[in-house]
Structures are given as structure tokens and as C-alpha cells.
Amino acid sequence: MNVSRNDSDGSSLSSGNSAACVLFVDDDRDVQAAAHLLFRRRGIEMLSAHDARDALTQLASHSVNLVLLDLNYTRGATSGREGLALLRDMLVLRPDLPVIVVTGHSGVAIAVEAMRAGAADFVMKPWNNERLVALVGRTLEERVAGQTADAEPVMIVSSPELSRIVAEADRLAPTRAPFVISGPPGVGKTVLARRIHALSHDTGAVGIIRAEECDALPEKGRSWIIRDVEALSPQMQRCLADRLDEGGAPRVIALSTLDRTVLETRLDPRLMLHLGMVMLTIPPLHRRPDDIAALTTHFLRYFAVRHGLPGPDANEACLAALKAGTWPQNVRSLRAAVERAVLTGNWHVPVVQVQKNMVGPATLHDAERTLVETALRKHGFNVTQAARELGITRPALYRRMARHGL
Incomplete structure (x- = not known):
């Protein structure tokens, strides 16, 4: 992470009562250095x-008050598609964020497309x-x-499984189709669910309904997220099925821990006809090791x-142990484990049973060998x-084999 903080030696720009903060996204470190000096x-x-x-x-x-956004980050890329995808994700997180596209190889046409997608200039x-x-x-x-967003609304996607789910959600988000997630x-x-709402054409706030506490449906609102719909x-x-039968019905995004077969036994058949149009199932975190590393x-x-503290190193051995860990609350559990690591300066990695009669916790050295x-x-x-399988290179594996006498 590169953060530059210096006293002003020229005219100052500000947003409100504090110094402006600009995020510059560009893979070219020379360009970053030039911008750093300029600002x-x-x-x-x-x-x-x-x-x-x-x-x-x-x-x-x-x-962050403003983003300067280059459109290509992979060596040799010139299409600008990486930047357009990031622009969409940033505006999901911060809809009012001003983004200025910085383009070279991609040209004016892709910059104009970015402005149509929400860039300011x-x-x-x-x-x-x-x-x-x-x-x-x-x-x-x-x-x-x-204001700054919390970490939770950020959807970090790396695994092929979650990528497919998010792509399907993004494709259908601009429609009025109901969802079950x-x-x-x-x-x-x-x-x-919040991402789907942010990418929809609905500019109003989304209503959150907790099913176990619901004794009456809201009178207003074009979009509802219903937690634990069963x-x-x-x-x-x-009552909800009646409302969805009406013209101008709200869009419902229903959340459930149940699969379709069980959910069909728990919901009114007429309601299930409405909600079951699109059903997206997010796999547990332990089945998405690429997402564990990215998260x-x-x-x-x-x-x-x-917290203003340096985070501990997440080397290959640590990531391997994290990928093999048990996460009862999935992302929540991983989030808590990482926060604890930052606060204590040490990893406390849960290790699953990887050999018969051998269960963690263990040291990272023991976990790596196992x-x-x-x-x-x-x-x-x-x-x-x-x-x-371990997600490392052959030379890296040879080094670990030598280290552990394997």
C-alpha cells in the first residue's frame, strides 16, 4: 500500500474542512510517482x-474524495475492460464517488463508455x-x-465459482426479476443482495425485512431484501404472494440458508413461484480457496x-493453512481471524484434520509440514x-520439502 502524506508547498485543494484525498489506480509505478509529486x-x-x-x-x-482511474492493469492489456469492471465495482461501493478516467492506450471511445457508466470525466x-x-x-x-465505506460491502471475488455467481447477478440486476440467494x-x-440493488435502475433505498420479526409488510418501497425468508x-x-401478484410490486431479494428442495417445503407454493425465478447459491468459503487468499x-x-498497526506477513505457508482451515461462519470467521492477527501481531490459524487422528490447532511450522x-x-x-493442490509453484514445494526433510 502506497500512501503519501506531506505538507503543502503550493496552492491547496480541499474537500470540506480537510485536505482532499485522491485514490490513483494505475499499474505504472512511474506514473504513480509523478502523480505523487504533483499532488x-x-x-x-x-x-x-x-x-x-x-x-x-x-x-x-x-x-477517498475522488478516484483517478487507469483502465488497464495487466501487462499488454489495451481494451480498458479491466477498468470498466472496476469502475462498476467502485460505484457499487460508493455511488456518489467522482471518478476521472485516465486513458492512454484505450483511447477516447472507451473513456466515453466509462462516462456513460458513471465516470465524471x-x-x-x-x-x-x-x-x-x-x-x-x-x-x-x-x-x-x-464517507468512507466499511469493509463489508466490498465483494472480493477471485474464485471461478463466485465469479460465475456474481456475473449472473450483475447480468440480471438491471431487471425487476426477484432473486433467492x-x-x-x-x-x-x-x-x-446490496450489489444487485446498487446495479439496478432503482435509485431509492432498499428496505431490509427480518422475516422472524415481520408482522406486517412495508407500505412503500420498490426493493426489499428479506433475510431468512423461510x-x-x-x-x-x-400477504407477500398477494403483493407480488399486483402490478407495480416491489422487487424482492430473498435470503436463505436452505437449498431449493427444502425451501420449497417451507414456503407457500404461490410465493415460491415468484421468488424461485432466479436462485443463486453461494458455496461455503472452504470450497473457495482462491477467495480465502484474496479476502x-x-x-x-x-x-x-x-487499527493503525502493521499486519503480520501472510506467506505461502500461512495462506496454505488458512485455505485448509475450518470457517464455521465463513467470511465472518476469516474476517475475525485476520483482525485478531493484526491486533496481536501473530496468526492463530485453525488447522483441519489433514491426517488421521491429527487435529489442530498447531504451529504454522507443523501445519505446513502436515x-x-x-x-x-x-x-x-x-x-x-x-x-x-497446495497453490504454490514446484520450486516453492521443493524448498518446503527440503525444510521439513521430505
Whole structure:
């Protein structure tokens, strides 16, 4: 994480009563360094992010007033699609956030597309320093930036399983289709529901209904999120089915820990006809090891900023143990484990039973040896396959085998 804080040695831009904070997303570190010097002279705090995931973490962790957004982060990429996807995710998190697109390879056409998607303006590389500062100042004056967001609304997606679910949710979000989002506690059902609402055409606030406490449906509201929908009383289920039969009915995003088969036995058949149009099921976290690694990085940075403490190192051995851990409350459990690690300066990693009659907790050294040995034995000491399962390279696995005498 790159944060620049310096006293102003030139004219100052501000948002409200505090110095403005700009997040610049660009994979080119030379461009970042040039921008850092430019804004420092004007008393502007600048945060740096080099890819989409880093940008979302910075946005969740800091009171950002404006974003400068490059559109390509992968070497050789010129289409701008990475930046457009990040723009959408940032505006889900902060709908009123002013974003200025910085484009070079992608050209004017993709910048115009970005403005249609919600960007405030664009600037071409190489930029004129004074014009860029003037544009930033004018944009800050015209747009009132919101407060910093919490970590929870950020949907960190890395695994193929969750990527498919989020892509389907994004595709249908602009429609009025109802949803059922199912999955065990803590997998992110509410976060996905809020994302769907943010990407819809509904500009109003979304109503939250707790089914177990619901004794009357709201009179108003175009969009409702109903938590634990199966807990609605039979009377409330019939009332909701009646409401959904009417013209101009609210859009309902129902959340449940039950799968479709069980849910069909718990809900009124007429209500299930409405709600069961689209059903998205989020798998438990232990089945999404790529998301465990991505979330760990996100939460480490978030809590380091929140508590003002350096986060402990999440090396390959630690990530392997985290991926093999048990997470009863899924993302909530991982979030708590990472926050504890930041506060204490040490990892307390739960280790699952990876060998017969061997159950954690254990030290990271013991956990690493157990994980490596188990993977090797499982694949008949085929190093390539074992390394693939552990999510590390073959040289990295050889080093660990030597370290543990395997």
C-alpha cells in the first residue's frame, strides 16, 4: 500500500474542512510517482493502487474524495475492460464517488463508455499538470464525496465459482426479476443482495425485512431484501404472494440458508413461484480457496489501516493453512481471524484434520509440514500435482520439502 502524506508547498485543494484525498489506480509505478509529486505540492493526499483488488481495499479503508482511474492493469492489456469492471465495482461501493478516467492506450471511445457508466470525466495520457489539477479541483467542488465505506460491502471475488455467481447477478440486476440467494451463514448473501440493488435502475433505498420479526409488510418501497425468508409466518407468506401478484410490486431479494428442495417445503407454493425465478447459491468459503487468499489480503490491509498497526506477513505457508482451515461462519470467521492477527501481531490459524487422528490447532511450522506431506502422499509424491493442490509453484514445494526433510 502506497500512501503519501506531506505538507503543502503550493496552492491547496480541499474537500470540506480537510485536505482532499485522491485514490490513483494505475499499474505504472512511474506514473504513480509523478502523480505523487504533483499532488503533494498542492497539499493533496494521494493513495496508490496498482490493480482492482487493491483499489477496492483502499476505497473501503480510507475517506477517498475522488478516484483517478487507469483502465488497464495487466501487462499488454489495451481494451480498458479491466477498468470498466472496476469502475462498476467502485460505484457499487460508493455511488456518489467522482471518478476521472485516465486513458492512454484505450483511447477516447472507451473513456466515453466509462462516462456513460458513471465516470465524471476523463483525461488523456500524457496529461498537462495544471489542467489535471484544475480538473480534479473542479470535480471535487461539483461532487460531494461520501464517507468512507466499511469493509463489508466490498465483494472480493477471485474464485471461478463466485465469479460465475456474481456475473449472473450483475447480468440480471438491471431487471425487476426477484432473486433467492442461498448459502450458509456468513458467505456474503447480504453483500450480493446490496450489489444487485446498487446495479439496478432503482435509485431509492432498499428496505431490509427480518422475516422472524415481520408482522406486517412495508407500505412503500420498490426493493426489499428479506433475510431468512423461510421464517416468514404462513400469513405473511400469503400477504407477500398477494403483493407480488399486483402490478407495480416491489422487487424482492430473498435470503436463505436452505437449498431449493427444502425451501420449497417451507414456503407457500404461490410465493415460491415468484421468488424461485432466479436462485443463486453461494458455496461455503472452504470450497473457495482462491477467495480465502484474496479476502485475507483485503482484510489485512483494511484492519492495518483501521487499527493503525502493521499486519503480520501472510506467506505461502500461512495462506496454505488458512485455505485448509475450518470457517464455521465463513467470511465472518476469516474476517475475525485476520483482525485478531493484526491486533496481536501473530496468526492463530485453525488447522483441519489433514491426517488421521491429527487435529489442530498447531504451529504454522507443523501445519505446513502436515499439509505438504498430505498433498505429496495423496498424489503419490507427484510434485507437480501436489504443488497445484497446495497453490504454490514446484520450486516453492521443493524448498518446503527440503525444510521439513521430505
